[in-house]
Amino acid sequence: MKRYSAFAVAREAFRHHTGWERAWRSPEPKSHYDVIIIGAGGHGLATAYYLGKNHGIKNVAVLEKGWLGGGNTGRNTTIIRSNYLQDPSAAIYEKARSLYEDLSQDLNYNIMFSPRGVMMLAQTEHEIRGYQRTAHANTLQGVATEFISPKRVKELCPIIDISGPRYPVLGALWQPRGGTARHDAVAWGYARACSDMGMDIIQKCEVTAIKQEGGRVTGVETTKGAIGCNKMGIVVAGNSGQAAEMAGFRLPIESVPLQALVSEPIKPCMDVVVMANTVHGYLSQSDKGEMVIGGGTDGHNAYTQRGSFHHVEETVRALIETFPMISRLKMLRQWGGIVDITGDRSPILSTTPLDGCFINCGWGTGGFKAIPGSGFGMAQLMATGHSPLTEQFGLNRFREGRFIDESVAAGVAH
Numbered sequence: 015m016k017r018y019s020a021f022a023v024a025r026e027a028f029r030h031h032t033g034w035e036r037a038w039r040s041p042e043p044k045s046h047y048d049v050i051i052i053g054a055g056g057h058g059l060a061t062a063y064y065l066g067k068n069h070g071i072k073n074v075a076v077l078e079k080g081w082l083g084g085g086n087t088g089r090n091t092t093i094i095r096s097n098y099l100q101d102p103s104a105a106i107y108e109k110a111r112s113l114y115e116d117l118s119q120d121l122n123y124n125i126m127f128s129p130r131g132v133m134m135l136a137q138t139e140h141e142i143r144g145y146q147r148t149a150h151a152n153t154l155q156g157v158a159t160e161f162i163s164p165k166r167v168k169e170l171c172p173i174i175d176i177s178g179p180r181y182p183v184l185g186a187l188w189q190p191r192g193g194t195a196r197h198d199a200v201a202w203g204y205a206r207a208c209s210d211m212g213m214d215i216i217q218k219c220e221v222t223a224i225k226q227e228g229g230r231v232t233g234v235e236t237t238k239g240a241i242g243c244n245k246m247g248i249v250v251a252g253n254s255g256q257a258a259e260m261a262g263f264r265l266p267i268e269s270v271p272l273q274a275l276v277s278e279p280i281k282p283c284m285d286v287v288v289m290a291n292t293v294h295g296y297l298s299q300s301d302k303g304e305m306v307i308g309g310g311t312d313g314h315n316a317y318t319q320r321g322s323f324h325h326v327e328e329t330v331r332a333l334i335e336t337f338p339m340i341s342r343l344k345m346l347r348q349w350g351g352i353v354d355i356t357g358d359r360s361p362i363l364s365t366t367p368l369d370g371c372f373i374n375c376g377w378g379t380g381g382f383k384a385i386p387g388s389g390f391g392m393a394q395l396m397a398t399g400h401s402p403l404t405e406q407f408g409l410n411r412f413r414e415g416r417f418i419d420e421s422v423a424a425g426v427a428h
């Protein structure tokens with residue numbers, strides 16, 4: 015793989031950009047791999063990347079039914095933060111956030127990480143107490159957050175109307191090194207690095223059956239034929255229930271649509287990310303100038319990557335209370351993804367009842383921020399059978415009633 019650099023850009027400028035290589039190969043599948051990862055979203059690709067980089071396991075195929083990054087990874091609103099309440103969550107989300115800091119250099123691919131700061135508004139007395147509690151927990155966990163005053167909120171984000179009308183801003187949980195990154199670039203950067211290590215990323219290759227012998231996984235049937243493997247990782251987000259059924263077990267998970275929308279581009283007016291749980295919406299401004307808006311999930315299970323229309327209206331109506339200036343914006347695009355939600359709003363990174371088969375799912379509305387940490391931990395789990403990052407997130411926690419309750423941190427979808 016030729017490295018991207020200022021020199022390479024200059025060289026290609028002189029030869030009319032004829033020397034760029036394809037970022038990743040598109041091979042036909044081999045008959046057998048050491049590891050198959052199902053799902054070329056961020057979590058699947060990051061798992062493959064750290065399997066190769068940290069554990070030297072490179073005979074890997076990542077199978078994707080559509081195009082890589084075409085699931086939730088390419089559909090999210092790109093918020094990155096690690097201000098969760100429980101210790102295991104803070105550990106994996108902070109690991110991810112810290113890996114994001116240098117990911118462009120690590121992958122030699124500009125993922126446009128922008129640690130512009132994330133604030134979660136407190137607009138009720140209850141939220142003040144909740145966020146102060148999280149700030150204290152974060153201090154103990156080594157995650158840099160603080161509870162800030164309404165005056166500081168206004169300084170950081172002048173377009174917020176802190177006086178109300180229904181819900182005045184009473185403070186906020188502020189994480190200065192939270193922010194955003196370009197979602198496609200995260201998938202593309204990992205894919206390029208995986209391909210460079212000799213891994214096969216096979217798109218338009220849907221897994222239709224999972225094969226097993228004597229309680230151990232042996233391979234998959236796909237739309238491109240049968241492929242054998244020694245180990246497998248299921249990393250398919252909204253399709254996790256269906257994949258688990260193919261492997262012969264059930265998951266405590268629901269798949270629901272979550273949608274987002276963007277406005278027409280406007281001049282820079284907001285250089286932080288703001289989430290407003292009480293009115294239930296969140297807002298940031300993209301580098302193109304569009305206001306990126308998200309809200310809550312649909313109230314019913316579904317597999318449509320669209321979402322229902324009344325949610326768009328409810329989300330925008332709610333946000334206009336806190337950001338009156340967006341009332342005159344035209345909305346350009348709206349889309350949806352299928353998010354996989356567990357009862358305790360925490361992910362599952364686990365062995366499964368099928369030997370050699372691992373699962374990484376349940377990131378729900380907030381897994382983009384976790385991609386590097388999740389891939390790091392999942393690769394360690396698959397390679398060695400154990401990872402300190404993932405050990406609390408096993409499937410057995412549902413049987414044992416040992417929940418990692420993050421319903422406050424994941425209260426508004428993002």
Ligand SMILES: Cc1cc2nc3c(=O)[nH]c(=O)nc-3n(C[C@H](O)[C@H](O)[C@H](O)COP(=O)(O)OP(=O)(O)OC[C@H]3O[C@@H](n4cnc5c(N)ncnc54)[C@H](O)[C@@H]3O)c2cc1C
Nearest residue numbers: 053055057079085086087090091093221351381382383428
């Ligand atoms: C509208 C929206 C906004 C969001 N906003 C944020 C945010 O601001 N911050 C944040 O942290 N998170 C956010 N999220 C959540 C985040 O996008 C997801 O948690 C994360 O992208 C999940 O990544 P993944 O790799 O697990 O899944 P995906 O990216 O969905 O990848 C799974 C892949 O598996 C493939 N697949 C499925 N079944 C099969 C099969 N049988 N064979 C082969 N391939 C298969 C799919 O095609 C898909 O490409 C948002 C989600 C949505 C929908």
